[in-house]
Amino acid sequence: MRFNDVIMAVVVIVIILLIIIPVPLGWLDFFLALNISLALMILVISMFVRETLEFSVFPSILLITTMFRLALNISTTRYILSEGQAGEVIDTFGSFVIGGNAIVGFIIFMIIVIIQFLVITKGSERVSEVAARFTLDAMPGKQMAIDADLNSGLINENEAKERRKKIQRESDFYGSMDGASKFVKGDAIAGIIITLINIVAGFLIGAFTMNLTLVESISKFTLLTVGDGLVSQIPALMISVATGIIVTRAASESNLGTDVIGQLFAQSRVLFIVGGVLILLAIITPLPNIPFFLIGSLIIFMGTRVMTKDKKEAAAEVEHEPKAERPEEDIRRPENIVPLLQVDPIELEFGYGIIPLADPNQGGDLYDRLVMIRRQIALELGIVVPIIRLRDNIQLDSNEYLIKIKGNDVAGGNIVFDHYIAMSPGSVEGEIQGIDTIEPAFGLPAKWIKADLREKAELLGYTVVDPSSVISTHLTEVIKKNAHDLLSREDVKQLIDNVRENNAALLDELMPSLMGYGDIQKVLVNLLREGVSVRNLVTILETLADFAKSTRDVNILTEYVRQRLSRQLSKMYFPFGKAQVVTLEQSLENMLMEAIDQNETGTFLSLDPMTSQKIIASLSNEIRKLMQMGEQPIVVTAPIVRLYFKRLSEQSIPDLIVLSYNEIESSIDVQSAGMVSI
Missing domain, CATH: 3.40.50.12790 (FHIPEP family, domain 4)
Structure with a gap:
């Protein structure tokens, strides 16, 4: 076990023991001071985090600090009622902080509790509930956005994985905060009940067991109880404020202080208006002149600073703006042509009529289907398909699409929007009206039928497919036929690195002494060219390690691999x-x-x-x-x-x-x- 795990386990056990075992007064003062320190630290941390996930452990800390505070309340109550004292910290709060006046102290205590319970705690609880509900409701949309960015090439697999993990952590955090906010609410209620019990029970104990007069008993136990209440409720108030800050914190690139100062004093016009109104109130009203005049002057001064800063930034932007060039200079200006050299492994181009199929805002599901295609190819052939680029091409007909492999046209087709393609499996019970066509993926005769004829066609025995399925099926078959052309050395390295985690000895034997990435790529390409899956990569590499010592001919090595995969081939071709x-x-x-x-x-x-x-x-x-x-x-x-x-x-x-x-x-x-x- 790690040292941190042991410490946390010991801390939780000690908190539980504080409820049962009496604590010496010296240690009690130390724990009370520690409680205040922890609350202050949590409050400051909540102000400096940039996003909620930086303090994702907050719900658990909220539970532990609440347990710690209630355990201290039980210990102080034990001393107040049994000995009429509870240590120097509580005495100081009872005498110095509230001036020895029990009534004033009790009123201050009640005000703090009301503020915490009715304002901060209730608000934080409501925000937690709403945030948890909206976060969970937004998860499917966020997942679809990640998949769309992944398929369009804006992010890679690792970035998509990190964003999915972040979404999951956000939902877990807000779900936990929804429940953890109840701890703060329960702590405030418990503080009120404990205070009332201490006052009533202390009055009775002081009057009947300690031989104190009525006035002395009320004064003594009220001061101790209110001091104890303030010692516990002030840290509770700080943690309640921290809870409110955490759950109301929006995503930002900076901490709370920077955001508040930067946004509150961002507009000079607002500062001039507010400062002018305050100075006007100081001059024409009987309000205290000096405070309003000083505050108004300070705000106007800040407004002038902000206006000066804005002018400097505007001048700097103008200075750094590129100068307008004449048309002939723009033509002669050299451009960066390096991005033009990039060739995408797989491209799907389509006319403007197919755009709705690729637009999630219009109900299109083509992006989701591309994700499923990559997963299907990974399961069937054992390779990772590169990112599939989607592009609209105005040079194509409105309902035409084109599939490219490494920049070359390899397949294409046409669809009829708002129609379905109906294919006969060989025997149907009747004919159906439609536009005769050829199914692009397998070259079968078919018909484009209207949407209202779909159920009739299915009843007659036709196989009915929507346009998105037609395109995705065609794209899947094209990728399968050209899988050998898509597998690069970098892809092979990625596959081998995945195998290395559990088969390091095998790869140490094979690489680099017997074969390199290029040799293994040629063997895998030979297998994929004939439609043989390379998912069982461990068996393939073991075969290469066995026979690469006797021959370096990759074609002969491919034959050895095929023979080792006889069970797979038999199941594939003789089901x-x-x-x-x-x-x-x-x-x-x-x-x-x-x-x-x-x-x-x-x-x-x-x-x-x-x-x-x-x-x-x-x-x-x-x-x-x-x-x-x-x-x-x-x-x-x-x-x-x-x-x-x-x-x-x-x-x-x-x-x-x-x-x-x-x-x-x-x-x-x-x-x-x-x-x-x-």
């Missing part, structure tokens, strides 16, 4: 445990093995164009048969030729899935529905 696939004829596999050549840049397949065309033609024929059977086209080859056959086929059939026998689990029932031959 039902069986499938019909296309295989290669043994003679074709042998020919491909013999055609593998190697140079200084790596290995490649050396085939003449005529042979390549025959292989592609046979492959296309077999795939056509497989698709007619309703099966997903998958080709299974020997491990050594899988990579090269994939490269051979991807020019003509880019989305073809090519697996090796070692990448399929033994529990999968794979049947050959065709064979590629030449």
